Amino acid sequence: MGWDNKSPPPPPPPPPLPQLEPNHHQHQNNDIVDGGNGAAAVGGVLYVKVMTDEQLEILRTQIAVYATICEQLVEMHKAITAQQDLAGVRLGNLYWDPLVTSAGHKITARQRWTPTPMQLQILERIFDKGLGIPSKQKIKDITAELSLHGQISETNVYNWFQNRRARSKRKQPNTAPSNAESEVETDAESPKEKKREPENLKLQASSTPGAEDLSFQSREISSEMLSVD
Amino acid sequence: MGWDNKSPPPPPPPPPLPQLEPNHHQHQNNDIVDGGNGAAAVGGVLYVKVMTDEQLEILRTQIAVYATICEQLVEMHKAITAQQDLAGVRLGNLYWDPLVTSAGHKITARQRWTPTPMQLQILERIFDKGLGIPSKQKIKDITAELSLHGQISETNVYNWFQNRRARSKRKQPNTAPSNAESEVETDAESPKEKKREPENLKLQASSTPGAEDLSFQSREISSEMLSVD
DNA sequence: CTTTTATGAATGAAGG
DNA sequence: CCTTCATTCATAAAAG
Numbered sequence: 001m002g003w004d005n006k007s008p009p010p011p012p013p014p015p016p017l018p019q020l021e022p023n024h025h026q027h028q029n030n031d032i033v034d035g036g037n038g039a040a041a042v043g044g045v046l047y048v049k050v051m052t053d054e055q056l057e058i059l060r061t062q063i064a065v066y067a068t069i070c071e072q073l074v075e076m077h078k079a080i081t082a083q084q085d086l087a088g089v090r091l092g093n094l095y096w097d098p099l100v101t102s103a104g105h106k107i108t109a110r111q112r113w114t115p116t117p118m119q120l121q122i123l124e125r126i127f128d129k130g131l132g133i134p135s136k137q138k139i140k141d142i143t144a145e146l147s148l149h150g151q152i153s154e155t156n157v158y159n160w161f162q163n164r165r166a167r168s169k170r171k172q173p174n175t176a177p178s179n180a181e182s183e184v185e186t187d188a189e190s191p192k193e194k195k196r197e198p199e200n201l202k203l204q205a206s207s208t209p210g211a212e213d214l215s216f217q218s219r220e221i222s223s224e225m226l227s228v229d
Numbered sequence: 230m231g232w233d234n235k236s237p238p239p240p241p242p243p244p245p246l247p248q249l250e251p252n253h254h255q256h257q258n259n260d261i262v263d264g265g266n267g268a269a270a271v272g273g274v275l276y277v278k279v280m281t282d283e284q285l286e287i288l289r290t291q292i293a294v295y296a297t298i299c300e301q302l303v304e305m306h307k308a309i310t311a312q313q314d315l316a317g318v319r320l321g322n323l324y325w326d327p328l329v330t331s332a333g334h335k336i337t338a339r340q341r342w343t344p345t346p347m348q349l350q351i352l353e354r355i356f357d358k359g360l361g362i363p364s365k366q367k368i369k370d371i372t373a374e375l376s377l378h379g380q381i382s383e384t385n386v387y388n389w390f391q392n393r394r395a396r397s398k399r400k401q402p403n404t405a406p407s408n409a410e411s412e413v414e415t416d417a418e419s420p421k422e423k424k425r426e427p428e429n430l431k432l433q434a435s436s437t438p439g440a441e442d443l444s445f446q447s448r449e450i451s452s453e454m455l456s457v458d
Numbered sequence: 459c460t461t462t463t464a465t466g467a468a469t470g471a472a473g474g
Numbered sequence: 475c476c477t478t479c480a481t482t483c484a485t486a487a488a489a490g
Contacts, residue, residue: 059288066295112466113484133478159467167465221479341470341481387469395476396469 116150127164134161342385347378356393363390
């Protein structure tokens with residue numbers, strides 16, 4: 001498979017030290033069993049299925065490794081799930097069924113607010129009036145008004161203006177800098193009205209072999225950033 | 230634009246699981262081994278570590294089950310991360326621990342820090358648990374700990390707590406346990422506690438306090454499977 | 459039905 | 475602390 005083009009595949013967990021402590025009780029009792037089909041006396045010699053300590057150890061190790069891997073995977077899943085759950089109200093991505101979802105699950109798909117045409121019209125009208133971000137009180141009023149046309153909350157209104165402004169700004173950097181044409185990264189000519197510009201990728205200059213550039217930002221916060229209270 | 234969509238089910242590659250293939254050679258030839266440390270002659274009786282066919286079968290089954298589980302988990306993880314992996318070609322989000330630095334992929338650093346699931350989990354725990362505002366020293370400690378799970382700076386931690394607090398606060402007036410619940414399909418969310426401010430629609434409160442069931446137990450499986458007895 | 463686009467919402471970071 | 479901004483994520487809606 002040559003899918004190693006882009007998407008970093010899920011890194012298989014590094015099998016850490018397989019520590020098998022949960023159940024140490026492996027048949028250490030030495031019995032020449034004959035119980036099941038494990039032993040057979042042939043010609044006066046007792047033949048049994050035998051495993052040496054070494055072999056047993058190998059098996060135990062293997063099982064332990066699997067257990068560890070499973071635990072890690074489970075932990076990872078929890079973490080990821082937790083993130084998506086906590087970080088986002090909406091989830092409903094994948095819910096895998098194999099051994100967890102035995103019963104029919106009902107993933108509560110979070111619906112997002114969608115403005116009705118009427119609401120949108122009103123919102124647009126208000127927005128076009130040129131006012132910036134409506135104050136909180138303004139938002140309340142608007143919300144009240146829009147409530148007559150459909151389900152809506154103040155947050156919806158707030159978000160709408162927030163997004164509307166941000167995106168209209170992104171759409172047209174046409175601030176018309178009359179003469180001094182600064183070097184700007186403007187490469188988006190939006191033929192449409194409100195079109196988001198596919199942003200290009202960011203910097204990538206880790207030419208250092210074997211060293212990922214993982215410096216995010218480590219500004220010094222010694223001054224007043226952290227001086228709380 | 231459309232890069233942040235779900236990825237179509239990619240050709241299911243074989244699970245990149247460590248081939249911990251057990252020594253399947255279950256000694257079909259019956260030998261009373263004594264070679265290793267598995268046998269000992271005591272008082273004229275030969276004691277060896279013995280496993281019946283049944284026991285062997287159990288072991289093999291266990292290993293097989295683990296293998297299957299691991300496969301499924303890996304598959305699930307792929308499904309989970311698929312979207313996000315594809316979502317950002319530029320965001321080689323390391324989800325957990327170290328191994329992301331396997332290949333010299335273009336793990337370009339993002340512009341803004343994004344907590345890994347592990348980090349988020351820890352942060353969340355700290356936030357929930359005790360105190361409210363971590364002191365400067367506390368932040369240092371937390372940062373140090375979180376550094377083990379990914380790049381992070383003290384500023385990140387500080388900001389996170391700041392935002393976390395501010396946004397959780399803006400969500401409290403949701404103290405209506407006596408909700409009539411008139412089954413509105415408009416919106417259904419289970420605010421565990423995070424989130425910003427859904428500021429839900431009037432009597433719209435299916436706020437099931439943390440009724441998430443999206444996690445499964447590994448403990449159960451593990452214990453069951455590891456009990457060879 | 460699958461892919462693409464539009465856009466509501468979450469959130470890290472900056473400002474005050 | 476609180477507000478604002480920028481960027482990102484996820485999904486409804488639209489296109490193919």
